[in-house]
């Protein structure tokens with residue numbers, strides 16, 4: 670079995686084992702839109718992993734992800750692994766973990782929720798169920814899945 674060779678990066682972050690089709694949402698959740706980025710981003714879609722499953726890979730040069738950002742990725746790609754690359758070597762390997770409380774990055778599906786009002790409160794969700802991921806709004810108790818459709822880009 671041939672393995673796809675992907676250009677290695679010298680420094681930065683490689684997000685591997687992203688559920689296929691989710692790589693662009695990963696960029697969104699990281700607030701990477703193309704206009705605000707000075708480093709090179711590579712997105713590899715629909716490649717086979719060693720376990721013969723399809724996956725996406727995202728490579729971000731010259732940027733190391735913070736733990737807070739990594740946990741955001743878990744909302745849409747719970748099996749993702751984060752490799753921090755320094756001088757072509759894997760300096761750190763991290764797993765993503767769904768945070769207990771999800772703040773500010775997901776919009777509530779209920780249009781009457783206070784988080785969608787004119788003076789919106791920051792959205793807060795607790796994890797209702799992990800697989801498939803289902804969140805419960807702290808304010809209105811609305812339970813919602815398909816989190817990727819309700820992402821707001823990170824501002825920081």
Ligand SMILES: [Zn+2]
Nearest residue numbers: 777782806809
């Ligand atoms: Zn709500």
